Amino acid sequence: MQYDSLEDFLKTAKPALARGPIAMVFAEDDTELATTLRHHRHCGFKAVLCFVSPLWEMPADLEGKIHRITFDAMDEGAIPYAVNAIIEAAPNQWMYYCYNAEYLFYPFCETRTIGEMLAYHTEERRDAMLTYVIDLYAADLTRTPNAVNLDDAHLDRSGYYALARPDAENHNHPKERQLDFFGGLRWRYEEHIPPERRKIDRIALFRAHPGLHLRDDHTFDDEEYNTYACPWHNNLTAAIASFRTAKALKRNPGSTFDIRTFHWHNSVPFEWHSRQLLDLGLMEPGQWF
Structure with missing residues (x-):
C-alpha cells in the first residue's frame, strides 16, 4: 500500500485508520527502518504508517503490511504537520509516533x-x-x-x-x-x-x-x-x-x-x-x- 503524498493517503485513509492503535514511523534516513517497522507491527499496532523517501526499497516481508507514504521528514515542522493531519483524520483513535531506529x-x-x-x-x-x-x-x-x-x-x-x-x-x-x-x-x-x-x-x-x-x-x-x-x-x-x-x-x-x-x-x-x-x-x- 503505497501513497504518493500525505494528501494522497488522506483521500483514501478511512479504511487504514478505521482501527487503532495506529503507529506513525518517520524516516529521517533508512538506518534500521525495516527493524523499526517490524518491531512496531509485533507490538500489535493495527496500522503502521511509514513516512519515507520514495527511494527506499520496502523489504518483501513488509509488502502489503505497511502503509507507505512518500514524505520528507527532515523538512522544518514536517512531523507536527503530519501527526496533526492524522489526528484530524482519525479522531478518538489511539496513536503513536516515532522515528526510524x-x-x-x-x-x-x-x-x-x-x-x-x-x-x-x-x-x-x-x-x-x-x-x-x-x-x-x-x-x-x-x-x-x-x-x-x-x-x-x-x-x-x-x-x-x-x-x-x-x-x-x-x-x-x-x-x-x-x-x-x-x-x-x-x-x-x-x-x-x-x-x-x-x-x-x-x-x-x-x-x-x-x-x-x-x-x-x-x-x-x-x-x-x-x-x-x-x-x-x-x-x-x-x-x-x-x-x-x-x-x-x-x-x-x-x-x-x-x-x-x-x-x-x-x-x-x-x-x-x-x-x-x-x-x-x-x-x-x-x-x-
Whole structure:
C-alpha cells in the first residue's frame, strides 16, 4: 500500500485508520527502518504508517503490511504537520509516533499487546502517556562508526533527572503534574545539543480528539496530555529505546570528531526487554500488573 503524498493517503485513509492503535514511523534516513517497522507491527499496532523517501526499497516481508507514504521528514515542522493531519483524520483513535531506529517498550510488552495496555490506560481515564526517549549507542565506534548496532546496543543506567516545567503564562510557576526530563547522551554531550532539544520526554502515545495539535517540542496544546500522571495516583509510562541521538552526534561534523566512544562507567548492555527498563526506573507500570 503505497501513497504518493500525505494528501494522497488522506483521500483514501478511512479504511487504514478505521482501527487503532495506529503507529506513525518517520524516516529521517533508512538506518534500521525495516527493524523499526517490524518491531512496531509485533507490538500489535493495527496500522503502521511509514513516512519515507520514495527511494527506499520496502523489504518483501513488509509488502502489503505497511502503509507507505512518500514524505520528507527532515523538512522544518514536517512531523507536527503530519501527526496533526492524522489526528484530524482519525479522531478518538489511539496513536503513536516515532522515528526510524527507535523502538517502543512498555511494561510487560513481551506478553501483552499495545492494545491491551491502552485499554487499561483508557479505563484509568487517561488520554495520553508519557514516554522517555532512552538513548542507545554502539559500544565500539571503531567497528560501528554510525553508532547504530542492535547486537552491541548499550544505554546509560543512571544520570537521569527531572526539573519543574515553568509556566510562562503564570509567572513561571511550575506546571501541575508536568516535568522536563533529562539524561542520556543529550545530557552527557549537551554542548552539542541545542537547549530546546535536550529533553528526553515525549508524549508519543495519545488518543486523538478534534482540535488537538502536536507542537514542535513534542507536547500538545491540551495541557492535560502533557502530564505524567492523573491527580489521584501514578500511571503507566513507557520508553522509546532510540539510536537517534547517537546517530546524529556521529553524523554531525561539529561533534563527530570530539566523540571517540559513547561508553562510560555507567554504560550497560541493552537487553531488549522491558524488565531491564523497569528495574532501572526508566518506565513505570503504575497500577497495571
